[in-house]
Amino acid sequence: MMLNRRLFLTGSASAAALAALAACSSSGSGGSGSATGGASAAGLAASDLNERARDELAQGGTLTVPIDAFVGNFNVMHLDGNTVANASIQSFCGVVNWIYADDASFEARTEFCEDYSEEIADDKTVVTMHLNPAAVWASGDPITVADYQACWKACNGTDEAFTAVVASTSGWEHIESIEQGADEYEMVTTFDAVYPDWSSVLGGGIVPASRAADVETFSAWTDASDTAGWTGPYVVTAADQGKQTITLEPNPSWWGDAPLLDSVVLKVVDASARGQAFANKEIDVVDDIADASTYQQCEQRADGEIRQARGLDWRHFTINGSTGLLADQKLRQAIVKGIDRDTIAEADLQGLPVAASELRLGNHLFMPSQTGYQDNSTPLALDKEKAASELDALGWTLPDGKEYREKDGRTLSLKYLRLPSATTSATQGKVLQASMKEIGVEIVMDDTNSDDFFPERIYKGNFEIASFSWTGTPYPMAWIGMIYGKDSASNFAQVWSDELEALIDQVAVEADPDKRIELGNEADAAIWDLAAVIPLYVRADYTAVPRTLANYGSFGLSSVRPEDIGYAE
Numbered sequence: 180m181m182l183n184r185r186l187f188l189t190g191s192a193s194a195a196a197l198a199a200l201a202a203c204s205s206s207g208s209g210g211s212g213s214a215t216g217g218a219s220a221a222g223l224a225a226s227d228l229n230e231r232a233r234d235e236l237a238q239g240g241t242l243t244v245p246i247d248a249f250v251g252n253f254n255v256m257h258l259d260g261n262t263v264a265n266a267s268i269q270s271f272c273g274v275v276n277w278i279y280a281d282d283a284s285f286e287a288r289t290e291f292c293e294d295y296s297e298e299i300a301d302d303k304t305v306v307t308m309h310l311n312p313a314a315v316w317a318s319g320d321p322i323t324v325a326d327y328q329a330c331w332k333a334c335n336g337t338d339e340a341f342t343a344v345v346a347s348t349s350g351w352e353h354i355e356s357i358e359q360g361a362d363e364y365e366m367v368t369t370f371d372a373v374y375p376d377w378s379s380v381l382g383g384g385i386v387p388a389s390r391a392a393d394v395e396t397f398s399a400w401t402d403a404s405d406t407a408g409w410t411g412p413y414v415v416t417a418a419d420q421g422k423q424t425i426t427l428e429p430n431p432s433w434w435g436d437a438p439l440l441d442s443v444v445l446k447v448v449d450a451s452a453r454g455q456a457f458a459n460k461e462i463d464v465v466d467d468i469a470d471a472s473t474y475q476q477c478e479q480r481a482d483g484e485i486r487q488a489r490g491l492d493w494r495h496f497t498i499n500g501s502t503g504l505l506a507d508q509k510l511r512q513a514i515v516k517g518i519d520r521d522t523i524a525e526a527d528l529q530g531l532p533v534a535a536s537e538l539r540l541g542n543h544l545f546m547p548s549q550t551g552y553q554d555n556s557t558p559l560a561l562d563k564e565k566a567a568s569e570l571d572a573l574g575w576t577l578p579d580g581k582e583y584r585e586k587d588g589r590t591l592s593l594k595y596l597r598l599p600s601a602t603t604s605a606t607q608g609k610v611l612q613a614s615m616k617e618i619g620v621e622i623v624m625d626d627t628n629s630d631d632f633f634p635e636r637i638y639k640g641n642f643e644i645a646s647f648s649w650t651g652t653p654y655p656m657a658w659i660g661m662i663y664g665k666d667s668a669s670n671f672a673q674v675w676s677d678e679l680e681a682l683i684d685q686v687a688v689e690a691d692p693d694k695r696i697e698l699g700n701e702a703d704a705a706i707w708d709l710a711a712v713i714p715l716y717v718r719a720d721y722t723a724v725p726r727t728l729a730n731y732g733s734f735g736l737s738s739v740r741p742e743d744i745g746y747a748e
Contacts, residue, residue: 219533219537220489220533220537220538220547220719221537223487223488223489223533223719223720224487224488224489224733224735225281225282225488225489225548225735225736225737226281226488226732226733226734226735226736226737227486227487227488227732227733228486228729228730228731228732228733228734228737228739229486229728229729229730229731229732229747230729230730230739231729231730231747233436233439233743233745235729235747235748236439236729236730236743236745236746236747236748237439237745237746237747237748238437238439238745239439239440239441239746240439240440240441240745240746241440241441241442241443241444241463242440242442242443242444242463242464242728242731242744243443243444243446243461243462243463243464244267244443244444244445244446244462244463244464244466245445245446245447245448245453245456245462245464245465245466246263246264246267246425246445246446246447246448247262247263247264247447247450247629248262248264248447248629248630248632248633249264249418249420249423249425249447249630250262250264250265250268250403250418250425251401251634252265252398252400252401253265253268253400253401253403253405253408253415254386254390254397254398254400254408255269255273255346255384255386256330256333256334256345256346256384256385256386256391256397257344257345257346257397257398257400258344258345258346258638258668258669259344259398259634259638260346260400261346261347261669262633263650264445267445268415268425268427268445269384270741271411271412271413271427271443271741272409272410272411272413272414272415272427272430273383273384273385273409273410273411274291274314274322274383274384274385274410274411275288275291275382275383275384275411275738276288276291276292276308276381276382276383277292277378277382277383277738278738278739278740279653279736279737279738280736280737281735281736281737282736283653283654283736285378285653288740289311290311290313290314290411290434290435290740291310291311291314291322291383292308292309292310292311293309293310293311294308294309295307295308295309297377299373300369302372302373303355303369303370303371303372303373303374304369304370304372304373304374304375304377305367305368305369305370306367306368306370306377306381307360307365307366307367307368308365308366308368308381309364309365309366310322310323310324310364310365310366311364311434312364313434314410314434315410315432315434316387316407316408316409316410317406317407317408317409317410317414317430317432318387318406318407318408319432320387320407321363321364322387322410323363323364324357324358324359324360324363324364324365324366325359325363325388326385326386326387326388327357327366327368327381327385328357328388329387329388329390329391329392330351330385330386330388330391331351331354331357332391333345333391333397334347334348334351334352335348335351335352335354336348336351336352338394340394341394341397342666342668343668344394344397344398344668345397345668346661346668346669347658347660347661347667347668347669348660348667349657349658349659349660349661349664349667350374350376350377350379350380350657350658350687351380353370353371353372353374353380353687353688354368354369354370354371354380355369355370355371356368356369357369368381371688372687372688373688373690374687374688375689375690375692375695376654376656376657376687378654379652379653379654379657379658380657386400386408387407387408389407390407390408403415403417403418403425404418409430410430411430411433411741412429412430412433412435412436412438412740412741412742413427413428413429413430413433413438413443413741414427414428414429414430415427416428423446423447424444424445424446424447425444425445426442426443426444426445427442427443427444427445428441428442428443429441433742435740435742436740436742436743437742438741438742439742439743439744439745439746440744440745446462447629448461448462449600449601449629450467450469450473450600450601450602450603451600451601451602453465453473454468454472454473454474454475454476454477454723455476457476457477457480457483457723458476458477458479458480458483460480463724463725463728464722464723464724464731465477465722465723466722466723467492467648467718468485468531468721468722468723469527469528469602469603469718470527470528470530470531470602470603471529471530471531472530472602473602474530474531474532474721475530477723480723480725482725482726482727483723483724483725483726484723484724484725484726485721485722485723486720486721486722486723486724486732486733487532487719487720487721487722487733488719488720488732488733488734488735489546489548489719489720489735490538490546490651490717490718490719490720491546491650491651491652491717491720491735491736492648492649492650492651492717492718492720493540493546493648493649493650493651493714493715493716493717493718494527494603494607494646494647494648494714494715494716494717494718495646495647495648495649495712495713495714495715496518496607496611496644496645496646496712496713496715497637497644497645497646497647497671497672497711497712497713498511498514498515498643498644498672498710498711498712498713499640499642499643499644499645499671499672499673499711500672500673500674500709500711501640501672501673501674502640503643504591504593505593505643505644507573508674508709508710509569509573510570510573510575511709511710511711512559512569512708512710513565513566513569513570513573514566514593514615514618514620514710515559515710515713516559516560516561516562516563516565516566516569517561517563517566517567517614517615517617517618517620518561518611518614518615518713519561519610519614520539520561520713520714520715520716521535521536521539521561522610522614523606523607523610523611523715523716524536524538524539524715524716526606526607526609526610527602527603527606527607527715527716528716528718531719531721532719532721533719535716538716538717538718538719539554539716540714540715540716540717541553541554541555541556541557541714542554542555542556542700542703542714543662543663543703543706543707543712543714544655544656544659544699544700544702544703545651545655545699545700545703546651546655546717547717549651549655550696551655551696551699551700553700555700555703555704555707556707556714558704558707558708559707559710559713563617563618566618567618567619570584570591570618570619570620573586574586574587575591575619577619582616582619582621583616583619583620583621584619584620590621591619591620591621592620592621592622592623593615593620593621593622593623593643593644594622594623594624594625594642594643594644595608595611595612595622595623595624595625595643595644595645595646596625596627596632596636596637596642596643596644596645596646597624597625597626597627598626598627598628598629598632599626600628600629601629603646604646604647607646607715608622608624608646611644612624622644625642625643632647637671638671640671640673645671646715648718649662651717652736653736655699656686656687656695656696656699656702657687659682659683659686659699659702659706660683662712663675663679663683663702663706663709663712664679664680664683665680672709672711672712674709674711675709676705676708676709678705679702679705679706679709682698682701682702682705683702685698686698686699686702720733720735721733725746727746727747728744728745728746728747729744729745729746729747730743730744730745731744
C-alpha cells in the first residue's frame with residue numbers, strides 16, 4: 180500500500196496521475212522485457228509516457244485503473260484524504276497549477292494559472308499569480324484568491340483543531356499573507372522568509388473556501404455525490420461502494436481542451452490480483468508492479484506492454500514510538516541494526532529486471548537519482564552482533580534455552596502489521612521475523628485488511644511495526660516536517676527531536692542550494708538517529724498499459740495534462 184506526500188496533491192508530479200496512479204514505465208520505445216534481473220537502474224529513462232500530440236489520438240475510450248481501497252474522504256488536504264487513490268482523483272478533477280518536466284522544472288498550467296512571477300523583497304519570497312478567470316468549481320463558483328486564503332488559514336498551524344486533521348502544515352506555516360491584488364484573480368503570496376520551495380505549496384490541491392470554513396465541514400467530504408468541490412477536465416459522476424468503483428467523466432463546465440477519454444474508472448482490486456486482471460483486460464493499468472509474478476502475468480496481455488523508468492516509490496518500515504517498548508529510542512536503534520534490509524529487497528524484487536542491489540536506499544528525502552543523495556544509514560547498518568550487545572546493555576537478555584530475550588519477566592515481543600494478501604507486506608514480515616529471531620526478538624504477525632490498514636490502524640496509531648510506501652517528490656526538502664515533524668498528523672511514527680525540528684526550519688528557508696542540500700542531509704541523519712522510519716529500497720517503476728495508450732505510463736518527476744491522455748487511432 181502507498182501513501183503520497185502532500186506535495187503531490189498540490190499539483191506537482193501528480194498532475195497527470197503520478198501521486199496516485201504512480202509513475203512506472205520503460206524506455207521511450209515502451210518495449211516489454213523479461214523479468215531477468217539484468218537491467219541497470221542507471222540505464223532507465225526518466226519517464227516513459229508514449230507521448231503523442233492530441234491530433235494523433237482518438238476521441239473516446241475508458242481507462243480503468245486499480246486502487247487499494249475505496250476513498251473515504253475526498254478532501255485531499257485532510258489526513259483521511261491523503262491517499263494514493265484520492266490523489267488519483269484529484270489529478271483529473273482538482274486544481275493543478277503546474278506542469279512538470281522530467282527534471283522537475285515546471286511551467287504554469289494556464290487552465291488554472293495564467294502566469295506567475297517570483298521576487299525577493301525585504302528578504303522574503305513574494306509570488307504573484309494570475310488565476311484564470313475562466314476556472315470554476317463544479318458548483319459554478321469561480322476559483323479565486325479567497326479559496327487559497329481559506330485553505331492557508333486551515334493549514335498554517337495556527338488553529339489546533341484544523342492542525343489535528345490536515346495532512347500537513349508544511350509550507351503553509353511559512354506563508355505570512357495571501358492577498359488579493361488588482362482583482363480576485365490576482366494573488367500575492369508573501370512568505371515569512373526566502374522560501375525556495377514556494378511552488379510546492381502553491382501548486383494547487385486546494386478545496387473551495389466553503390469547504391474550509393470550519394473543521395466539521397473540512398472533514399465531512401465523505402460523499403462523492405457532494406460534487407461542488409470538483410474542477411478540471413473530469414468530475415466524479417458515480418461512486419459505487421458495492422462494486423468498489425469510482426467513475427470520472429468529462430466535466431461539462433470544463434473551459435480547456437476537451438478530454439479525450441469518455442471515462443476513467445477507479446476500481447478497487449487487490450494487489451495480488453492485478454496482474455491477472457490486466458492480462459484478462461479487466462483493468463488497463465498496473466502501475467505498481469512489485470514482484471516477478473505480477474510482471475510475468477502482465478506480459479501475457481497481447482496488446483499490452485510494460486513501461487519502465489527510474490523509481491520514486493520507496494518501501495519502508497515505520498516503527499510506532501509513541502507507547503510501549505518501542506518508545507525507547509535506544510531499543511529501536513538496536514532493533515534496526517538487526518534488520519536485514521538487503522535480504523528484504525532481494526526477496527521482494529527477485530525476478531524483476533533491475534537487480535535489488537541497485538535499488539538500495541539510504542536516505543529519507545532524496546531518491547538515488549536526485550542531486551543531493553547520499554547514504555546516511557551507516558550508523559544503523561546491519562550488525563547483528565552490535566544489535567545483540569546493545570540489547571544486552573538495555574537489560575534484554577537471552578535466558579539459556581530460550582529463543583527470545585526477556586527483561587523483568589517480559590518477553591521482547593513485537594507485532595508486525597501484515598496484509599497477508601499483499602506480496603510485499605507478507606514477504607517483508609517473513610524476513611523481518613527471521614532476522615529479528617536471530618537477535619532474540621519475537622515478531623508476531625498482526626493481520627489486517629486493505630480497508631482498515633490506513634484508516635483504522637496507521638492513522639490511529641494502532642500498530643507497532645508496519646511497512647508501506649511513500650513516494651519521492653520533486654521537492655525532497657519541502658515536506659520533511661510532514662512525516663517527521665513534531666505534532667504533524669502524518670508523523671505516524673509519532674517521534675521527533677529538537678535537533679530535527681531546528682533543521683526542518685533551517686532547510687525550509689535556506690536560499691543557497693548547496694548549503695540547503697547539506698542541511699537536508701543533516702536532517703536525514705537526524706531522522707535515521709530516531710530509528711522510526713527505516714527505508715528499505717526504492718522501486719524501479721514498472722507500469723503495464725495497453726500499447727496504444729498515450730501520454731500515460733511512467734511519469735517519474737514529470738506530469739501531463741490529463742485531458743491529453745488517450746488512445747492512438
